[in-house]
Amino acid sequence: MPSIFLISSNTNVEPYPIYPIGMSVIAKALQDAGHKVIQYDMLASGNNLDHLKKSIIAANPDYAGISIRNIDNVDSFTSHTNQYIHKVRQIVKVVKGLRIKVIAGGAGFSLLPEEILEYIGADYGIVGEGELKMVRLISQLENGDEVPAIFKPEEGIQGENIPLPLWSEELLKFYIAESGVVNVQTKRGCENHCSYCTYPFLEGHQMRVRPPENIADEIEILYAQGADNLFFTDSVFNDRNGHYLLVAEEIIRRKLNIKWCAFFQPHKIENSELKLLKQSGLKAMEVGTDATTDTTMKALHKGFTFDDVVDFNEKCIAQKIPCAHFVIFGGPDETIKTVNEGISNMNSLRNCVVFPFSGIRLHKGTPLFTRAVKEGLISPDHPLIDPVYYFSPLLDKDEMNTALLTGFKKRRDRLFPPDEGQQRINIIKRFGFRGILWDQLIKFDQPEK
Structure with missing residues (x-):
């Protein structure tokens, strides 16, 4: 059987280093198919191309797979030169210089497969879930079959069949030491229809949930390796059918002594549910509030109002659960009036970041891209490998940014612009804290400043 050298290309450490779970899931599928697999992480290996080359030569693989997690940092305040993909291009050049075929994949690649494949020079690409497609591609190449350059999305793997990652003991030690956080996925897919989001394209609208018992088994494996601080990486953890509550109940039943965080949507939630989640180890929530007024929430196709956000936040305060709200200004139907209203709304939220x-x-394929084309903001065939940002034609971008800088400048718990917020988090890190870090900015027993 051929051997495959898998490379995680991500070297971004903001807000903290993240274990390359996608690579390890592919590694597990390949190993189960009988292949020898080597997992190589650019960040953990010092981000050194010479070290990469020597490692590949020593392994002498038949194929190389490269995982692309991000294509940029989605921060319009920073340079639009895409250093992320440029680094991937350098990695591919090293591998192909050794006459090894390269297969690209990962969430970042799946956003712009044709553009990225051409730019980086890989031989093949896989869009969406890659476990089955990677195994099939290797088999077809070994048989000498004619294969497409890009494998398009297919029907997703059902939850009970989603494989465990092939966790690397070496990489776990590195990420536990560097960030203190390890990722776990409890489901795939997203039931929402947010106008800007690519999740439905990558994973579908149907949520495919893993059995809570399987999730708990994985947590026990990780805990034995020293991982007691987890992040559930689902698109949204608190699904409408309540699978997340079953996961929490199983953690409690197993008496797993962990702390965890996840992405939440600010939908209606009961106090009893929050108590259950906290009992299972919930440490903090990252909340996809996304917009800041009812007008802009509706334009982004959010299924809640700002009153819902306030209610959600207050209930979390009552349980002393730290929340971080992630919001975007400048989206559809945004005006300077809604900007100012949104600043006031976000500053009114108590005890949160x-x-x-x-x-x-x-991103192409999203309703927002279609809207941007109709509004004449971008042409349908405009390349997107370098980031292009949507700003409502109803406002002046510079006026909005000035308002944001003024509106949030006196708040240590309002992290704008993003690079300044990262600097504050880095300060916390230097004091020896590990984990999501922003939760250190919230002190429930002290008055807000």
Whole structure:
């Protein structure tokens, strides 16, 4: 059987280093199919191309797979030069210089497969879930079959069949030491229809949930390796059917002594549910509030109002659960009036952190991209490998950014602009804290400043 050298290309450490779970899931599928697999992480290996080359030569693989997690940092305040993909291009050049075929994949690749494949020079690409497609591609190449350059999305793997990652003991040690957080996925898919989001394209609208018992088994494996601080990486953890509550109940039943965080949507939630989640180890919530007024929430196709956000936040305060609200200014139907209203709304939220962003990164296939084309803001065939941001034609971007800087400048818990917020988090990190870090900005027993 051929051997495959898998490479995680992500070297971003903001807000903290993240274990390359996608690579390890592919590794597990390949190993189960009988292949020898080597997992190589650019960040953990020092981000050194010479070290990569020597490692590949020593392994002498038949194929290489490269995982692309991000294509940029979605921050319109920073340079639009895409250093993320440029680094991937350098990695591919090293591998192909050794006459090894390269297969690209990952969430970042799946956003712009044709553009990225051409730019980085890989031989093949896989869009969406890659476990089955990667195994099939290797088999077809070994048989000498004619294969397409890009494997398009297919029907997703059902929850009970989603494989465990092939956790690397070496990489776990590195990420536990560097960030203190390890990722776990409890489901795939997203039931929402947010106008800017790519999740439905990558994973579908149907949520495919893993059995809570399987999730708990995985947590026990990780805990034995020293991982007691987890992040559930689902698109949304608190699904409408309540699978997340079953996961919490199983954690409690197993008496797993962990702390965890996840992405939540600010829908209606009961106090009893929050108590259950906290009992299971919920440490903090990252909340996809996304917009800041009822007008802009509706334009982004959110299924809640700002009153719902307030209610959600207050209930979390009652349980002393730290929340971070991630919001975007400048989206559809935004005006300077809604900007000012949104600043006031976000500053009115008590005992929480807010991460505001300016503009929305455009991706083809989303309703927002279609709207941007109709509004004449972008042509249908405009390349997007370098980021292009949507800003409402109803406002002046510079006026909005000035308002945001003024509106949030006196708040230590309002992290704008994003790079300044990261600097504050880095300060916390230097004091020896590990984990999501922003939760250290919230002190429930002290008056807000």
